[in-house]
Amino acid sequence: MKVLCLWHATKDEISKIREALPRGTEIVAPEGDYFSRFESTYQQLEPHARDADAFIGWALPRGLLEIADKLKLLSWLHSGCDDLANIGAFSLFKQRGVKVANIRGGNAIAVAEQAMMFVLALAKKTIFKHQVVAQDGRRLFPLFADEYRSAMLNGRTIGVIGVGSIGSEIAKRAKGFNMRVLGVRRNKDRPVEHVDSMHGVDELHSVLAKCDYVVLATPNTKEAFQFFGKAEIAAMKPSAFLINIARGNLVQEKPLYEALTSGRLRGYASDAWQRYEFGRAFPISFLPRLEVHKLPNVVCSNDQAANADDVLEGYLQWGIENLVDFATEKPLRREVNLDLGY
Template structure:
């Protein structure tokens, strides 16, 4: 079996993958100076892709899957596969019969911690109070609405999408004595620390009960732009919204209106909309309405998984996908090509 690393893998990374796979497996990577794991090109990979049996990596240049006629398996080192869907790779996999597996859960704790940080930062007005402290400005009067923090204890949090990340968010919320409501495709699958599970058809009734709402769903054809005017209208005006999943889940125009009119108390996100020319104008990777600059918004840019040990876990779990494939076992993290996750 020949495995192609889709990035300029270090010698140590290649060796760790090689050691985990059966004797005789060839593990190769493009030559060149190491800079980023997301910047390999068609010319970097072309000579190896043509006869590779399996790919592992974070990015795949256009044209490479088309020449990989022997490809039987892709180990994708992300939790989400919406990028693969957008370039038609999932439909190609279904047509040609090769398998796709991801590393879902590898960053679950790190991302759930980031979501919890956002909940606390919004509730406790962390940025606002830090700025007041740096300016030696004492907030007065005490307990004024504009200065007073929100509480977590005894409040209700809704987790929309209770997969690996959502389950950890629920666990952390219980540490603050919160009541946890979950929403997922299959509400019959209960999850520890979730007080009650609901289907997507119950979304609005769940939103109406929540003081905090965390979006943790994958971006699919069904969830893209699913959170809009009606969903915001269903929320309490005193509630906070946190998006830890994908920027495309939320309709920015309705979010902006709610945040500037007082219809929504605050918003936090690690992810922002990606506008592509041909679908929207102007094209870009930042909010068109500058939502991130509003005083009741805090955020980061794809930093939730940038934590100790996550990179190593990505490669280790991605290698486990290859091990299962080489052994002829069912893939623990195989993507359902029909559902897109």
């Protein structure tokens, strides 16, 4: 069996993979200079890809799959698989019988913590109050004015849209703030601890109407693409906050901008931003065209939720477990459903 690491793996990382797999497994990785060690070029990988039985990594150069005639497994070191869908990989995998396993849940705690940071930052006007003190040291006056007063989490309702590995961790943390948790997911009959009531996708609007905070944690599938728009925002309380911890393309930018600038929505936070992919976007853009991220009632980061202690080590460990499952002919514990995309 031959395993190709799609990144510039360190000696220690290669040793961990080798030690976990059956004796005689060949582990190869690209060598030479790099700009980012988590990426590599087609030219660097092409000699190894042609006879590799398994790939493991974060980035897949275009054209590599087409020459990987022996490939039987991709251990994808991401939770989301939308990048694979965007390059048409799923169709090729189905044709060739290639299995895909991801590391879903590997970043769940880090992303859930980021989600709660966003909830608190919006509720407590963290950035605004920091800037007031840092810039001129003034004290906000009058006390308890609407524009200065923080929101509370205690006793409030939070809606988690997409209660998977990340959503369930968000629910757990929300309970620590004595919040009521409502969940929305495809399979509402599957109970999740810390969720007070679970609802189907057809109940989304009725759930939104009850929430003081709404967190989007859904996979980025073709059904979810830009599903949150004018009607969904209209269903929310004007006093509510929206937090997107999943993918930027879940939310329609124009109605979001209009709601944030008109007072229809109290605030927005996101770790991910729109990538316009209607064929070739014109003009090309990877941030909001309406500059939502610059609004005063917006808190943001840019794909940093998983950039935390312990996450890289967890990714590698779970990715190696995928390889072990494959090598020992066990069911893949994190196999991706190629029809659903996650």
